[in-house]
Amino acid sequence: MGDAEIIPIGTRGKPGRGTGSAKPSSSARGLAPKAATKTATKNPTPKPLIDPIGQGVFDAPSGQVPAPRTPAEEVARAVHPAGARTAERQPTAGIPAVDWLAGFTSAAVEVFGADWEPRLAAFLAFLRRRLTGDYTVDEYGFDAEITQYFFMAAIRPVAEKWFRIEVRGVENIPSTGGALVVSNHSGTIPVDGLMTAVTIHDHAHRFLRPLGADLVFRMPVVSEIARKGGVTLACNEDAERMLKNGEIVGVWPEGFKGIGKPYSERYKLQRFGRGGFVSAAIRTGVPIVPTSVVGAEEIYPLVGNIPSLARLLGVPYIPITPFFPLLGPLGLVPLPSKWIIEFGEPIRTDEYDAGSADDPMLVFNVTDQVRETIQQTLYGLLMQRKSVFG
Amino acid sequence: MGRVVLVTGVARDLGRRFARQLAAAPDVDRVIGVDVQPPRGDLGAVSFVRADIRNPVIAKVIMREHVDTVVHMSVLPSSGSGSSSAAKELNVIGTMQLLAACQQSPDLEHFVLKSSTSVYGSSNRDPAMFTEDMAAKRVGGFGFVKDINEVESYVRGFARRRPDVRTTTLRTANALGPGLNTPTAAYFKLPVIPTVLGFDPRMQFLNDTDLIDVLEHATLTDIGGTFNVAGDGVMMLSQAIRRLGRPALPLPGFAVGPLGSAMRQARVADFSREQVAFLAYGRGVDTTRMREVLGFKPSRTTEQAFGEFAASIEPGVVSERRVRAAENALVGALGGNRDTTTSGELHG
Numbered sequence: 001m002g003d004a005e006i007i008p009i010g011t012r013g014k015p016g017r018g019t020g021s022a023k024p025s026s027s028a029r030g031l032a033p034k035a036a037t038k039t040a041t042k043n044p045t046p047k048p049l050i051d052p053i054g055q056g057v058f059d060a061p062s063g064q065v066p067a068p069r070t071p072a073e074e075v076a077r078a079v080h081p082a083g084a085r086t087a088e089r090q091p092t093a094g095i096p097a098v099d100w101l102a103g104f105t106s107a108a109v110e111v112f113g114a115d116w117e118p119r120l121a122a123f124l125a126f127l128r129r130r131l132t133g134d135y136t137v138d139e140y141g142f143d144a145e146i147t148q149y150f151f152m153a154a155i156r157p158v159a160e161k162w163f164r165i166e167v168r169g170v171e172n173i174p175s176t177g178g179a180l181v182v183s184n185h186s187g188t189i190p191v192d193g194l195m196t197a198v199t200i201h202d203h204a205h206r207f208l209r210p211l212g213a214d215l216v217f218r219m220p221v222v223s224e225i226a227r228k229g230g231v232t233l234a235c236n237e238d239a240e241r242m243l244k245n246g247e248i249v250g251v252w253p254e255g256f257k258g259i260g261k262p263y264s265e266r267y268k269l270q271r272f273g274r275g276g277f278v279s280a281a282i283r284t285g286v287p288i289v290p291t292s293v294v295g296a297e298e299i300y301p302l303v304g305n306i307p308s309l310a311r312l313l314g315v316p317y318i319p320i321t322p323f324f325p326l327l328g329p330l331g332l333v334p335l336p337s338k339w340i341i342e343f344g345e346p347i348r349t350d351e352y353d354a355g356s357a358d359d360p361m362l363v364f365n366v367t368d369q370v371r372e373t374i375q376q377t378l379y380g381l382l383m384q385r386k387s388v389f390g
Numbered sequence: 391m392g393r394v395v396l397v398t399g400v401a402r403d404l405g406r407r408f409a410r411q412l413a414a415a416p417d418v419d420r421v422i423g424v425d426v427q428p429p430r431g432d433l434g435a436v437s438f439v440r441a442d443i444r445n446p447v448i449a450k451v452i453m454r455e456h457v458d459t460v461v462h463m464s465v466l467p468s469s470g471s472g473s474s475s476a477a478k479e480l481n482v483i484g485t486m487q488l489l490a491a492c493q494q495s496p497d498l499e500h501f502v503l504k505s506s507t508s509v510y511g512s513s514n515r516d517p518a519m520f521t522e523d524m525a526a527k528r529v530g531g532f533g534f535v536k537d538i539n540e541v542e543s544y545v546r547g548f549a550r551r552r553p554d555v556r557t558t559t560l561r562t563a564n565a566l567g568p569g570l571n572t573p574t575a576a577y578f579k580l581p582v583i584p585t586v587l588g589f590d591p592r593m594q595f596l597n598d599t600d601l602i603d604v605l606e607h608a609t610l611t612d613i614g615g616t617f618n619v620a621g622d623g624v625m626m627l628s629q630a631i632r633r634l635g636r637p638a639l640p641l642p643g644f645a646v647g648p649l650g651s652a653m654r655q656a657r658v659a660d661f662s663r664e665q666v667a668f669l670a671y672g673r674g675v676d677t678t679r680m681r682e683v684l685g686f687k688p689s690r691t692t693e694q695a696f697g698e699f700a701a702s703i704e705p706g707v708v709s710e711r712r713v714r715a716a717e718n719a720l721v722g723a724l725g726g727n728r729d730t731t732t733s734g735e736l737h738g
Binding site: 101104105108117120121124125127128130131132133134135136137138139140141143214215217218219220221222223224227228232233235237238241 | 514515516517518519521524586587588589590592623624625626628629630631632633635642643671672674693708710713714717720721723724
């Protein structure tokens with residue numbers, strides 16, 4: 001506001017909004033119909049006007065200059081001068097179609113930018129294809145379109161803004177071919193799976209195909225979303241099938257033991273299942289990428305469990321956190337811990353022959369190697385982390 | 391000398407069409423159709439024997455006519471009117487009697503069973519794609535799943551006792567086609583389609599002409615074994631319903647069963663317990679063996695088979711034509727005359 005301009009103050013007795021010009025603006029003329037002229041001269045102070053573009057209320061005689069009108073506003077005024085009588089001003093009197101159109105147009109410009117026309121058409125075509133079922137899913141029920149444009153878009157802000165995920169070693173995810181991403185599991189609710197999936201999608205440009213427990217497919221809504229998001233059942237048949245097709249398969253061998261462990265045991269890896277994931281990798285000859293996730297342990301610190309209720313509902317545990325169920329739904333908001341996801345150096349399995357997948361000693365050894373790698377990386381990352389929420 | 395084929399279940403539309411097509415095949419001398427009810431349409435060159443396969447008459451027919459091939463395709467889920475115990479009687483006891491008659495026959499060389507992918511059941515523990523050596527995850531099962539498993543085990547027993555007979559089991563997916571009346575078709579023809587809330591099963595379909603072709607192929611080749619038969623690819627139930635343009639009615643799992651039995655009573659549609667499980671968990675079968683060992687390739691994918699069926703029935707309220715018209719109107723009003731068919735895909 002350094003450079004001062006000389007601005008004529010007031011309306012000089014004329015009705016209208018002090019533009020300073022001799023001729024009142026079109027809206028000012030609309031405000032002062034002929035019948036009301038006398039009243040206007042008697043009381044030259046018009047009522048405070050509400051700025052149509054929402055910059056607040058200002059008093060015309062106190063002499064402020066209104067902001068220049070936007071072109072869209074100008075168009076709206078030109079096509080639809082304000083009604084003179086109250087009856088004409090009633091909202092039910094009908095807003096002309098042209099006005100609606102102008103509104104839609106400016107909204108479209110707001111949402112889609114300057115080239116809104118083709119983009120809106122593409123968006124409508126997308127809606128039509130979804131509405132008429134004109135899309136394909138793969139044999140696991142994975143819907144790449146909805147995952148990319150909807151699920152990923154919904155999770156991404158949480159990953160970037162809420163957990164501020166720091167990604168390391170993304171070059172260890174192969175850009176083509178199959179790989180088995182093996183990660184630690186924590187956080188009461190498998191948020192770490194979602195975050196790993198969005199990280200791999202955004203940084204390595206591959207879709208992660210997670211393997212889920214059978215409980216996932218028993219739960220309504222969860223099962224539907226899981227299938228569409230690319231999850232399939234954690235069993236050897238599905239894992240090998242996906243790896244053979246060259247997918248990046250995600251597995252959390254700790255399962256419910258890892259995700260539902262109390263807060264006091266955070267970052268202590270549980271038993272890695274029976275090593276089924278290792279035999280699947282050996283049979284298909286794909287590399288194992290040991291992945292360490294730091295930060296997920298603190299999102300819902302599990303301090304208690306209601307085993308009897310859990311048994312009744314047929315779920316592995318009913319979590320009690322410092323905020324849930326105490327604060328009700330508010331307690332479901334995860335704590336904004338700082339996350340680090342590190343993809344470790346791949347462990348090659350293609351030098352073993354396929355028969356060694358049935359050798360329990362070898363499978364145990366490789367399982368242990370993966371587990372140790374993840375545990376050591378976790379300790380290292382914890383040392384580097386400044387604070388939980390840092 | 392050509393083959394003499396006995397086909398069971400010719401009263402049904404599929405059985406009748408298969409028998410007629412087989413009778414026209416060059417290697418086949420005679421086709422004998424068997425059923426308890428007379429067929430509804432023209433059987434052509436097929437000789438029809440009205441008999442119950444549970445009756446010893448069937449053994450006499452096989453002996454006297456020197457039947458060398460039996461195609462057993464009357465194993466069916468209970469239809470709207472019949473109870474599941476009556477269906478079991480027909481399916482399991484009928485198959486036992488038929489196999490007993492076959493075992494006695496010295497002329498028999500081929501036995502083909504038209505089974506169903508229902509043999510794998512439906513549960514949340516299912517792998518994404520069943521291969522032929524997998525079994526239903528939920529042991530025991532109920533209704534048709536149990537029946538068809540018993541039928542298959544009897545056929546396996548028969549194959550052990552008569553190793554000289556080539557035995558083929560075809561596990562076929564739900565057949566759909568214009569004018570074909572099956573429980574699946576009846577379900578999709580409902581004006582409002584009930585689904586299980588929160589579940590979206592994967593489904594596979596097989597075009598009806600493909601089903602007849604694969605049966606003919608399996609009857610006339612020398613390849614034995616068990617094969618899954620389905621169109622390529624899978625569809626989600628929600629996707630199928632959207633393609634029909636019909637509204638879906640999601641109901642909580644516990645409500646679908648009672649509604650199903652009410653509809654069954656009213657003979658509108660068939661919802662057995664295994665059907666409800668299928669609507670929740672779905673099923674997919676791997677068809678690699680069908681293509682590589684049996685040497686059969688369906689002419690239509692799952693989507694094409696469903697598309698042909700959808701085109702043959704009246705479109706629903708939210709039909710594609712209406713959606714397209716609404717889209718065109720909206721785009722036209724906003725941006726002048728534009729053709730949506732040429733507009734690009736989302737984000738380029």
